[in-house]
Amino acid sequence: MIAGRQAPARARAAEPGARHDLHARGTVGVVARREITVKLHDRAFLGSTVFMVVVVVLAVAIPAFIQGQTPRLTVAVRGSAAQQVVGAATTLGADAQKSSSTSVFGVGRLPGAAITTLPVESTAEAERLVRDGTVSAAVIGDDVRTLQVIAAGAVPDALGSLVEAASAQVQVSAAAADAGLTSAQLRAMLNPTPPTTVLLEGTARGPVPPELLVAVFAFLFYLSVLTFGVSIAQSVVEEKQSRVVELLVAAVPVRWLLAGKVIGNTALAVGQIVLLLGVGILGAAVTGRGDAVGQVLAGSGWFLVFFLLGFVLLACLWAVAGSLVSRIEELQATTIVMQVLVMLPFFAALLATAPGIVQTTLSYVPLTAPLLMPERVILGDVAAWEPVVSATLVLVLATLSVALGARLYESSVLHTSSRLTLRQAWRREGA
Amino acid sequence: MREGLTLDAVTRRFGDRLALDEVSFEVRPGRVTGFVGANGAGKTTTMRIVMGVLAADSGEVRLDDRPIDRAARRRFGYMPEERGLYPRMRVTDQLVYLGRLHGLDNATARARADALLDALGLAERRTDVLGTLSLGNQQRVQVAAALLHDPVLLVLDEPFSGLDPLAVDLMAGQLRERADAGVPVLFSSHQLELVETLCDDVVIIKAGTVAAAGEALALRRARAGRRMRVVVTPARRDTVPGDPDGSTRPPLLEVELTRLPGVAAVGVDDGAFTVDLAEGADAQGVLATALRYGAVEEFGAIVPTLSEIFREVVR
Numbered sequence: 166m167i168a169g170r171q172a173p174a175r176a177r178a179a180e181p182g183a184r185h186d187l188h189a190r191g192t193v194g195v196v197a198r199r200e201i202t203v204k205l206h207d208r209a210f211l212g213s214t215v216f217m218v219v220v221v222v223l224a225v226a227i228p229a230f231i232q233g234q235t236p237r238l239t240v241a242v243r244g245s246a247a248q249q250v251v252g253a254a255t256t257l258g259a260d261a262q263k264s265s266s267t268s269v270f271g272v273g274r275l276p277g278a279a280i281t282t283l284p285v286e287s288t289a290e291a292e293r294l295v296r297d298g299t300v301s302a303a304v305i306g307d308d309v310r311t312l313q314v315i316a317a318g319a320v321p322d323a324l325g326s327l328v329e330a331a332s333a334q335v336q337v338s339a340a341a342a343d344a345g346l347t348s349a350q351l352r353a354m355l356n357p358t359p360p361t362t363v364l365l366e367g368t369a370r371g372p373v374p375p376e377l378l379v380a381v382f383a384f385l386f387y388l389s390v391l392t393f394g395v396s397i398a399q400s401v402v403e404e405k406q407s408r409v410v411e412l413l414v415a416a417v418p419v420r421w422l423l424a425g426k427v428i429g430n431t432a433l434a435v436g437q438i439v440l441l442l443g444v445g446i447l448g449a450a451v452t453g454r455g456d457a458v459g460q461v462l463a464g465s466g467w468f469l470v471f472f473l474l475g476f477v478l479l480a481c482l483w484a485v486a487g488s489l490v491s492r493i494e495e496l497q498a499t500t501i502v503m504q505v506l507v508m509l510p511f512f513a514a515l516l517a518t519a520p521g522i523v524q525t526t527l528s529y530v531p532l533t534a535p536l537l538m539p540e541r542v543i544l545g546d547v548a549a550w551e552p553v554v555s556a557t558l559v560l561v562l563a564t565l566s567v568a569l570g571a572r573l574y575e576s577s578v579l580h581t582s583s584r585l586t587l588r589q590a591w592r593r594e595g596a
Numbered sequence: 597m598r599e600g601l602t603l604d605a606v607t608r609r610f611g612d613r614l615a616l617d618e619v620s621f622e623v624r625p626g627r628v629t630g631f632v633g634a635n636g637a638g639k640t641t642t643m644r645i646v647m648g649v650l651a652a653d654s655g656e657v658r659l660d661d662r663p664i665d666r667a668a669r670r671r672f673g674y675m676p677e678e679r680g681l682y683p684r685m686r687v688t689d690q691l692v693y694l695g696r697l698h699g700l701d702n703a704t705a706r707a708r709a710d711a712l713l714d715a716l717g718l719a720e721r722r723t724d725v726l727g728t729l730s731l732g733n734q735q736r737v738q739v740a741a742a743l744l745h746d747p748v749l750l751v752l753d754e755p756f757s758g759l760d761p762l763a764v765d766l767m768a769g770q771l772r773e774r775a776d777a778g779v780p781v782l783f784s785s786h787q788l789e790l791v792e793t794l795c796d797d798v799v800i801i802k803a804g805t806v807a808a809a810g811e812a813l814a815l816r817r818a819r820a821g822r823r824m825r826v827v828v829t830p831a832r833r834d835t836v837p838g839d840p841d842g843s844t845r846p847p848l849l850e851v852e853l854t855r856l857p858g859v860a861a862v863g864v865d866d867g868a869f870t871v872d873l874a875e876g877a878d879a880q881g882v883l884a885t886a887l888r889y890g891a892v893e894e895f896g897a898i899v900p901t902l903s904e905i906f907r908e909v910v911r
Binding site for chain 1: 644647648649666669670672674676678679680681682683684685693694696697698699741
């Protein structure tokens with residue numbers, strides 16, 4: 166409403182429904198809203214967003230599903246000791262299903278499993294059942310010290326661990342009973358309290374490997390800048406190709422059009438990233454890995470800041486790449502440079518994972534900073550001021566790219582007949 | 597104070613080529629001004645400079661005697677030579693968007709778009725995607741885009757090209773209506789008969805300079821009196837050997853007319869003579885010569901059509 170006061174009085178009086186004054190914010194908003202509306206009605210965009218959400222959901226759900234999957238095992242049993250051990254193993258497997266921290270002697274996590282016993286009369290019968298696959302394995306023996314586990318190829322991992330633990334438990338219990346220990350003493354023996362760990366140096370590592378987190382962020386940035394960058398360039402060329410641009414520039418300053426396009430697409434890109442991160446975090450929380458959520462949240466704060474700045478920096482250049490050509494078919498020729506500019510930070514982030522002079526330097530270079538600085542934050546080897554300085558550098562370059570983009574866009578957007586070189590665009594002032 | 601649009605010595609170069617050389621003319625409020633000229637004469641460049649799409653190297657464009665700024669330009673209605681709207685947007689959405697860029701609020705833009713589409717016979721296509729419309733109908737939408745924000749000046753580059761006769765009438769009606777409401781209307785066209793019937797004023801541009809400008813009728817009258825039409829019924833028989841029925845007589849009159857001082861050219865068409873007089877020549881000599889040949893049934897100045905003036909000026 167800043168420019169409102171300067172509206173011609175005549176216009177005001179004659180047209181109650183019209184605001185003919187120049188209102189940058191309003192107009193840029195109208196342009197941005199059109200970009201968003203068009204995108205939200207674009208099936209390809211909706212499809213790819215849904216696809217990415219599905220990928221994130223699967224990435225979260227599949228490991229949880231696999232881990233949560235309890236193997237169902239049928240075990241043939243012959244002999245009293247075998248019966249006792251398999252019975253104990255069944256209890257341990259069932260307990261492990263309920264809580265993830267079942268252990269014997271405080272060591273290791275026991276896998277969950279649902280074990281069904283099938284009593285058999287002879288070893289020969291047990292072997293036959295193992296061979297024809299009716300049972301996963303057979304446990305045979307009357308003495309716990311000469312217990313035999315028979316399997317076809319390999320003993321299923323879960324069963325092996327459970328039977329070993331159960332056998333140990335049974336033997337220890339028997340020895341303890343012989344020694345005349347109380348049941349409290351026996352419990353203390355079976356479930357000792359593990360020591361507490363204190364680290365003097367080094368950072369607390371979350372359950373998600375930081376390299377994986379960095380790779381995920383890098384991929385999101387890469388994907389987002391590439392898809393939205395191409396879409397900005399296409400939206401510019403479409404206006405040139407359909408000639409509607411002359412009508413637009415007669416009504417609105419060219420830089421407002423550019424601003425609207427960049428803002429609209431940035432809003433959509435950030436929205437898409439927040440959606441994907443949100444789905445991922447929600448998924449992690451639902452599947453009971455809340456400890457990973459905090460880690461991802463801590464890392465994604467700076468990631469979002471750098472994403473925003475890096476996106477704007479590249480978005481303006483994409484718009485220029487679009488304005489240099491006249492037809493969609495020619496777009497490939499000018500956007501190839503942009504694709505390199507997008508891939509560079511992506512591969513830099515993936516390759517420069519080791520802390521060192523290269524990583525530190527690249528984390529200040531504005532093109533690679535959007536990925537490498539958050540990477541260093543996640544790896545935890547930065548001072549508090551470092552991301553701030555790096556973000557400021559990106560911001561400065563982004564501002565320059567907006568100014569540069571506006572000038573090139575302004576002078577090339579009306580040139581609708583052929584391809585322009587950068588130099589021509591720079592010189593064609595108003596022509 | 598000069599009202600309406602004024603171009604004052606507008607000059608524009610493209611590299612070495614002088615596209616516009618001190619172009620000056622006026623588009624008065626309430627009048628439809630036709631802008632004619634051969635291809636490449638500078639019509640589109642002039643209109644683009646008026647719309648601020650191109651900058652002039654020198655000279656000035658004023659509206660109501662004030663230099664034009666962004667805010668003023670935003671209220672102009674424009675139909676560019678190179679037509680185009682968003683092919684994949686719905687007709688109404690498109691118009692509302694353009695209306696909003698011209699400063700209308702959403703509700704007003706929507707109401708105006710609906711009203712205009714009604715008036716242009718596109719009411720049933722308003723939710724269609726533009727690309728599915730015929731070219732003629734797309735052109736009508738383009739007309740609506742130019743008129744939507746109730747412009748204070750209309751600049752239309754070839755608004756009639758590609759329109760069917762029915763749409764031409766609709767378009768002409770719209771231009772007249774806007775002009776009658778006091779809006780200066782400038783449009784270019786190659787259809788000179790249309791310009792002649794529709795325009796109050798005419799500007800003829802040739803190779804970047806204004807060759808003629810002013811009221812259409814006055815322009816035609818000023819050029820009248822230099823071309824005379826004479827119809828003579830022969831009174832006496834010339835006895836020419838070998839030509840008893842006198843079929844050679846009209847050529848004789850033609851020869852005599854040609855010999856008159858101040859006569860530039862003589863044409864004969866089915867007994868009617870067309871005499872072009874040089875600047876300042878006296879038409880009475882033509883009449884006197886004709887009278888000697890017989891009864892003069894018609895004698896008068898031919899008021900040239902706009903096409904004739906155009907051809908003469910542009911040649």
